[in-house]
Amino acid sequence: MAFRILIVDDSPVMRAFIRRIMVLSGIEATEFLEASDGQEALDMLQHQWVDVVLTDINMPGMDGEQFVRRLEADDLLKSVPVVVVSTDATEGRMHQMLSLGARGYVKKPFLPETLREELERVLGGAYA
Amino acid sequence: MPDNQWEQMLVTVAEEVLETMFFTGIYGPAQDAGPEDLPRFAAGVSFEGAPCGRLTLSIPETAARTLAADFLAAEGEGGLTDAQVGAVVCELANMICGALLSRVESGEHFRLSSPELVPAGAAPPACQHHRFLDLGEGALSLWLRLENHAA
Numbered sequence: 001m002a003f004r005i006l007i008v009d010d011s012p013v014m015r016a017f018i019r020r021i022m023v024l025s026g027i028e029a030t031e032f033l034e035a036s037d038g039q040e041a042l043d044m045l046q047h048q049w050v051d052v053v054l055t056d057i058n059m060p061g062m063d064g065e066q067f068v069r070r071l072e073a074d075d076l077l078k079s080v081p082v083v084v085v086s087t088d089a090t091e092g093r094m095h096q097m098l099s100l101g102a103r104g105y106v107k108k109p110f111l112p113e114t115l116r117e118e119l120e121r122v123l124g125g126a127y128a
Numbered sequence: 129m130p131d132n133q134w135e136q137m138l139v140t141v142a143e144e145v146l147e148t149m150f151f152t153g154i155y156g157p158a159q160d161a162g163p164e165d166l167p168r169f170a171a172g173v174s175f176e177g178a179p180c181g182r183l184t185l186s187i188p189e190t191a192a193r194t195l196a197a198d199f200l201a202a203e204g205e206g207g208l209t210d211a212q213v214g215a216v217v218c219e220l221a222n223m224i225c226g227a228l229l230s231r232v233e234s235g236e237h238f239r240l241s242s243p244e245l246v247p248a249g250a251a252p253p254a255c256q257h258h259r260f261l262d263l264g265e266g267a268l269s270l271w272l273r274l275e276n277h278a279a
Contacts (some may be wrong), residue, residue: 003212003225010242011215011219012215013200013212013216047192058239058240060242068167086226087226087230088226088238089229090229090230090237096177096237107226108223109148109149109223110148111148111225
């Protein structure tokens with residue numbers, strides 16, 4: 001099964017790197033969508049459905065924390081699983097983001113298989 | 129935390145980031161000083177929390193282009209623009225800083241600024257902690273300044 005994946009990160013090179021790593025790790029994607037902050041991602045999600053969102057936390061504009069809060073407050077969009085991909089791997093931050101509604105957390109730096117395993121876990125049976 | 133522990137942690141996280149995300153390593157032990165006479169890319173990230181401060185790094189242009197090509201899987205070093213190489217150097221600074229702070233036992237959330245390029249030729253920052261790591265094509269220079277921090 002292939003997925004539509006939205007990558008939210010203010011760094012174009014990190015978005016490109018994540019796309020590359022997902023391809024390298026064998027994650028099948030029909031399409032990669034990209035947004036540079038939470039607001040741009042929310043705007044995209046009003047018009048396009050995705051299977052999973054990967055988001056950074058520290059971004060100018062709407063950051064990842066605000067983005068997850070807004071998704072969770074939306075009756076339709078809160079069903080979209082969110083995986084945080086961030087350099088911030090403090091226990092407090094991870095707990096906070098998962099409490100807000102993020103389904104997974106991958107800390108940078110990460111190995112390709114780490115990202116794949118987390119996506120497999122979050123997407124569950126859909127990944128079979 | 130004692131000064132030598134900060135410096136050891138800085139080296140450890142830099143090595144981890146380079147190996148995991150840039151598919152390269154460090155040659156030999158970290159040094160206290162390194163050559164600074166090559167054209168370089170430099171970037172800095174400020175952080176707030178306990179402690180707050182700033183991480184700055186610089187890297188020779190040749191090594192930066194190789195790292196960027198590896199990171200982006202670019203065909204040939206000449207294919208990347210200065211802006212792309214600079215963005216990768218900024219991301220390197222961001223990841224090293226974030227990974228470093230994630231190892232600090234603190235009750236607070238850290239807040240990182242967006243990484244920014246430092247003008248070429250700028251004087252090295254005045255910092256408590258600095259290490260130089262040999263990448264084979266030159267030294268990655270790391271400086272860490274900590275504020276409101278009790279050693």
